[in-house]
Amino acid sequence: MSSSAPVFGVSPGNVPVFHGSDLKVVDRRVRITELVLRCVIFGLGVLAASLVGFDVQVKKIFSIEKKAQFTDMKALVFLVIANVIVATYSLLQGLRCVVSMLRGNLLFNKPLAWAIFSGDQMMAYLIFAAVAAAGQSAVFAELGQPELQWMKICNMYDKFCTQVGEGVASSLIVSLSMVTLSCISAFNLFRLYGDNKGKSNGRW
């Protein structure tokens, strides 16, 4: 382990804490990870919304033209909206990250940390729910539900379904990144409530 790596010390109260200078290294790494994740979320969120939103396939069946598009399925509309919201949110938060890095400021402001934590949590659950609902619809579209006489439609609209699948996969990466980010913002918030003095109980 190099000297710049985070080193954990043990306080007199038997509770490990970061030492001052190591905390700064950890802080910088956390900040960079946060920025990278926000960029990934922005990029993949826009990609997912475009893949699903601009996906159209027209099929001619006995001179009747049938058109498949994302508005045919509410779960896909929800997925596109959720991706747009999460991407916009990540862009704004990414800008905040860059500004705070350029200024060299550290996040030790509770109201702001609470706001970021709440926002990240909401976004994580929003995109997670959207992916789950779209995934469920994709299963119906791919396999049908014979018991309910819901026929599979993906053998008819193959190109449409493949592109939606790519959008859902992209959204899944967005949602996992958002979950990681919500853990980081929880870390940034709740360590402000740390009190490492006067504790001598190392057991639970």
Place this chain on the structure above:
Amino acid sequence: MSSSAPVFGVSPGNVPVFHGSDLKVVDRRVRITELVLRCVIFGLGVLAASLVGFDVQVKKIFSIEKKAQFTDMKALVFLVIANVIVATYSLLQGLRCVVSMLRGNLLFNKPLAWAIFSGDQMMAYLIFAAVAAAGQSAVFAELGQPELQWMKICNMYDKFCTQVGEGVASSLIVSLSMVTLSCISAFNLFRLYGDNKGKSNGRW
């Protein structure tokens, strides 16, 4: 505010921290909230799994008997399994809470705090995804999807659908409680990483 209420102090580094004795009060409240939530999750999780799992409706259409049950829809199977997992997990965690309260121990053990945090996060996203997928299926069952020629089935199996709806509502409360719990365990974990010394920057 009574003297037993949590009071925030301001450290020399401009970062508010809990004072020692107030921390214990906060700790006790957090612990009790955690226990109550775990009991709620256990109870409602079992209720939701039973409501959906034991829901059967038989319909006679022109001498053909048709039976609706939760295994007809993968999302409902997923919902029942998720509820059983989350309820079992909450029961075990609730027992841990009771044991630690009886022993009077405090949670200041990082590996255990990490384990609880990870478990709570996974359970929160699991039940959230299950509710979203079941909700999506419920929308299809209630409204159908005319563009895809998926007919609504809830006008046929009204009693079945009502009971599934109650199960989904119960699961929704479970998932919201689980989200709150995952915030509490994030608080319990990350405050162990707090370092309130040597910070003079109150801005972000």
